[in-house]
Amino acid sequence: MFSYIIKRLVVAIPTLLVLMVLSFLLMHAAPGGPFTYEKKLPPEVLANLNAKYGLDQPLWRQMVSYVWGIIAHFDFGPSFVYKDRDVNEIIAQGFPVTLYYGSIAFVVAVVTGVTLGVVAAVRQNSLIDYFAVGLSIGAQVLPNFVMAPVLVLVFALWLGWLPAGGWEGGEISHVILPVIALATSYMASIARITRSSMLEVLTSNHVRTARAKGLPEHKVILRHALKPSLIPVISYLGPAFVAMITGSVVVDSFFSTGGIGKAFVDSALNRDYAVMMGITLLVGVLTIIFNLLVDILYAWIDPKIRY
Amino acid sequence: MVLSSIDMSALAERLAADEVKGRSLWADARSRFIRNKAAVGGLILLIVITLYALAAAHVSPYAYDTADFMIMGHAAELGAPSWESGHYFGVDNDGFDVFVRTAFGTRISLFVGIVGSAIAVIVGTLYGATAGYVGGRTDQIMMRIVDILLAIPYMFVLILLLVMFGRSLFMLFVGIGLLSWLSMARIVRGQTLSLKNKEFIQAAQAAGVPAWKIILRHIVPNLLGIVAVYATLLVPDMILTESFISFLGLGPAPPVTSLGALIAEGAGTMRYGYLWSLNAPLAFFVLTQFAFFFVGDGLRDALDPKDR
Numbered sequence: 001m002f003s004y005i006i007k008r009l010v011v012a013i014p015t016l017l018v019l020m021v022l023s024f025l026l027m028h029a030a031p032g033g034p035f036t037y038e039k040k041l042p043p044e045v046l047a048n049l050n051a052k053y054g055l056d057q058p059l060w061r062q063m064v065s066y067v068w069g070i071i072a073h074f075d076f077g078p079s080f081v082y083k084d085r086d087v088n089e090i091i092a093q094g095f096p097v098t099l100y101y102g103s104i105a106f107v108v109a110v111v112t113g114v115t116l117g118v119v120a121a122v123r124q125n126s127l128i129d130y131f132a133v134g135l136s137i138g139a140q141v142l143p144n145f146v147m148a149p150v151l152v153l154v155f156a157l158w159l160g161w162l163p164a165g166g167w168e169g170g171e172i173s174h175v176i177l178p179v180i181a182l183a184t185s186y187m188a189s190i191a192r193i194t195r196s197s198m199l200e201v202l203t204s205n206h207v208r209t210a211r212a213k214g215l216p217e218h219k220v221i222l223r224h225a226l227k228p229s230l231i232p233v234i235s236y237l238g239p240a241f242v243a244m245i246t247g248s249v250v251v252d253s254f255f256s257t258g259g260i261g262k263a264f265v266d267s268a269l270n271r272d273y274a275v276m277m278g279i280t281l282l283v284g285v286l287t288i289i290f291n292l293l294v295d296i297l298y299a300w301i302d303p304k305i306r307y
Numbered sequence: 308m309v310l311s312s313i314d315m316s317a318l319a320e321r322l323a324a325d326e327v328k329g330r331s332l333w334a335d336a337r338s339r340f341i342r343n344k345a346a347v348g349g350l351i352l353l354i355v356i357t358l359y360a361l362a363a364a365h366v367s368p369y370a371y372d373t374a375d376f377m378i379m380g381h382a383a384e385l386g387a388p389s390w391e392s393g394h395y396f397g398v399d400n401d402g403f404d405v406f407v408r409t410a411f412g413t414r415i416s417l418f419v420g421i422v423g424s425a426i427a428v429i430v431g432t433l434y435g436a437t438a439g440y441v442g443g444r445t446d447q448i449m450m451r452i453v454d455i456l457l458a459i460p461y462m463f464v465l466i467l468l469l470v471m472f473g474r475s476l477f478m479l480f481v482g483i484g485l486l487s488w489l490s491m492a493r494i495v496r497g498q499t500l501s502l503k504n505k506e507f508i509q510a511a512q513a514a515g516v517p518a519w520k521i522i523l524r525h526i527v528p529n530l531l532g533i534v535a536v537y538a539t540l541l542v543p544d545m546i547l548t549e550s551f552i553s554f555l556g557l558g559p560a561p562p563v564t565s566l567g568a569l570i571a572e573g574a575g576t577m578r579y580g581y582l583w584s585l586n587a588p589l590a591f592f593v594l595t596q597f598a599f600f601f602v603g604d605g606l607r608d609a610l611d612p613k614d615r
Contacts, residue, residue: 013453015458021462042417110552141549141596145554145567149574149585164578225547246462248552254574265555268470276470280463287460291313 008295010088012288020067023277028059032211053278056269070281079267079275087278097167098214098252098259102244106183109240114233117194121202121229132191139188144274147181148254165256178251186240193236198229232300238291245283266286322434336532339609346605356567356591358419363410365377370407399572408569409587413595415565416546419479420599423545424538426484430444431491432534436526438492439499439518439600440518453489458568466557474560479552483545492536498530539603543596552590 040050079085120132155177156164168174201207202225210224211217252261258280267275340346362371396405438449468482502508503526511521550567552558556569566588573585 011454013457014459019457022459023467026467029543086516137597137600141593141600143551145551146589146592149570149589152574153577153582153585206328213419242460247458249462249555250551264466265557268466268555271470273471276463276467277378280467283463284458285459288458291458 005292005296008059008292012292015288017067019283020070022061023280024063024066026231028062050273055092075263079272087275089280090275091278092253093258094258096262097257098245098248098261101178101251101257102182102248104175105179105247106177106241109231109244110182110190110237112183114194116187116191117228117233118198118221118226118280120191120195121198122186129195134189136192136195139185139192142185142188144185145254147184147305148177148250151177151181152254165254167257171266174257178255180255181254182244182247182251184242190233190240191237193232196228197232201225201229204228216249218280227301231298234294234301236296238287238294240269241284242287243291245286247293249274282305329473332532336609339603343605343608345601346608349598349601349605352594353399353602355594356415359414359591360410362408367404368383369404390485397546397581397585398612399576400464401586404561405587406586408564409566409591410563412564412569413589413591415476415559416549416567416592416595418564419483419549420542421474422480423483423548424541426480427487427491427541428534429488430484431488432527432530433522434496435486435497436499436522436530437493439496440503440522440526442500442503446496446604447534450493453492456486457489462551466550466552466555469552469557476559477565479549479559483548487541487545491534491537491541494533495530498533499526502526502529511569536610538605539599543603545601546592546595546599566595 040184051204079087079090115127116135118134120126120129123129152164155162162173162177164177166174207225210220215224248259249261252259252263253258253265256262260282263275264279267273267279323595349577386606396409399405399408434449434453436444465482465486469478472478472481508521508525511525516524525530543615546566549558549565553567554571556568556571558565560570570585570592573582577585
């Protein structure tokens with residue numbers, strides 16, 4: 001197990017370095033610098049600004065100091081637009097919010113998706129099965145940016161049950177709509193994956209044996225069929241997690257929840273490269289760590305995997 | 308031994324008759340596809356959507372980039388869809404005709420989807436087939452590169468690219484093209500690995516055909532079925548990606564628009580009490596996704612050798 005984790009880390013670290021170097025080079029290949037305004041700055045001012053942010057040094061030195069700053073002190077440097085804030089502060093402000101509703105959405109998607117998938121498989125060709133199958137097609141057509149306006153229209157504008165946006169320190173009524181918007185499409189995918197793998201497991205020999213020795217049906221399902229049928233679901237958790245973070249960009253913009261996604265869109269509109277890169281790298285790190293965890297979980301739950 | 312004349316005449320008759328026509332793989336697949344009602348329905352829907360996207364500008368008296376200043380800001384009272392005024396889907400709050408704008412947005416979205424998927428097909432197929440056929444260390448390095456690129460949060464990188472190099476359609480294609488071929492390369496490599504030990508490849512090798520020719524002439528044609536399936540399923544993914552970015556207002560700059568941008572606009576004005584500028588792009592987005600999903604699914608049933 002230990003050597004397996006090491007092996008996975010050996011892949012993860014170069015990935016991170018590539019991501020850092022790539023986004024750094026991208027930033028420098030871009031036409032126009034962070035201080036290119038419509039009104040041209042006098043050359044002395046520009047030189048001073050460049051010196052302050054270290055932009056007058058050779059490219060490789062800037063790159064090394066940027067990458068080193070992240071590795072050694074987790075420091076993404078100053079923001080290019082807000083003079084008094086650095087990237088860390090901006091991230092620290094928005095990230096807890098994103099993490100809060102993102103993890104709720106993630107748990108909701110996994111729990112309801114697995115439950116729906118299992119019930120649909122156990123009661124194949126029942127009404128609930130047709131519902132699950134129909135919903136799984138809906139996964140394709142109901143991404144967060146379609147769900148968000150529709151939810152606001154129905155629950156905020158027509159019914160007036162829930163607020164259309166805002167955060168208010170994470171009050172429950174402000175969390176419901178973002179979570180549903182974020183979770184629906186992944187819940188549907190997870191339900192589809194669970195259903196098809198459960199159907200396969202239910203015809204396998206060990207389930208027949210369990211039934212033959214007279215176990216009650218719920219024990220057969222929960223103790224013998226559930227675990228092997230979750231294996232394909234686990235491999236979907238990595239992409240689903242990334243999708244939650246990516247989706248938070250839409251949720252934050254649409255519901256004004258004030259998470260990290262809003263900071264990303266704002267910095268994109270302001271051309272605040274430092275913030276954009278900081279957030280991109282943060283997401284990259286999270287993705288890699290999460291995929292590592294999923295792989296370990298996978299190896300642990302599936303005895304067929306040798307590491 | 309004297310052959311009976313009856314036997315002889317039967318043989319002659321059979322020789323004179325036309326050869327029995329064999330059914331090719333593709334003909335087989337076509338008949339399976341046509342029997343699949345959902346897939347055919349999806350295809351018809353897709354054709355209708357495409358016709359709408361291409362022809363709407365010629366049918367309607369309005370242009371996608373000129374606003375009706377009389378209605379601007381009063382869309383809720385004056386902009387309702389009506390047959391007489393020629394605003395079939397209504398007018399949005401900026402005075403643009405929704406019918407024409409949605410058609411234009413659909414056209415851009417379809418265009419992005421098809422180009423993105425075409426790049427994936429060309430680059431991904433060649434890359435995956437080469438890696439799989441050559442094998443060994445080259446294969447390992449090539450696939451490790453794909454692994455690393457796949458671990459990058461591509462939506463963020465795509466936005467980064469668009470912001471830094473200008474929000475143009477061209478840059479969008481470059482960005483999508485850089486990222487879309489990765490999973491295709493993986494699928495193609497897997498298929499190539501199982502193909503490359505088949506007898507007909509060995510025969511080609513024994514005849515001294517160079518490696519690049521084997522890849523192009525013998526491997527790639529045998530991959531076309533699975534490539535076609537995944538290409539069809541990639542199109543809605545690409546449309547989704549593009550709409551996501553446009554929804555955030557980070558897509559190609561106006562007057563170029565797409566379904567994502569139109570959905571965002573419609574959602575922004577729905578609290579003014581009218582919905583037609585949300586309904587039309589939303590409906591076309593959902594219908595397009597449905598159509599591609601069913602066509603891709605039908606193609607998979609028809610072409611995927613695993614299900615046979």
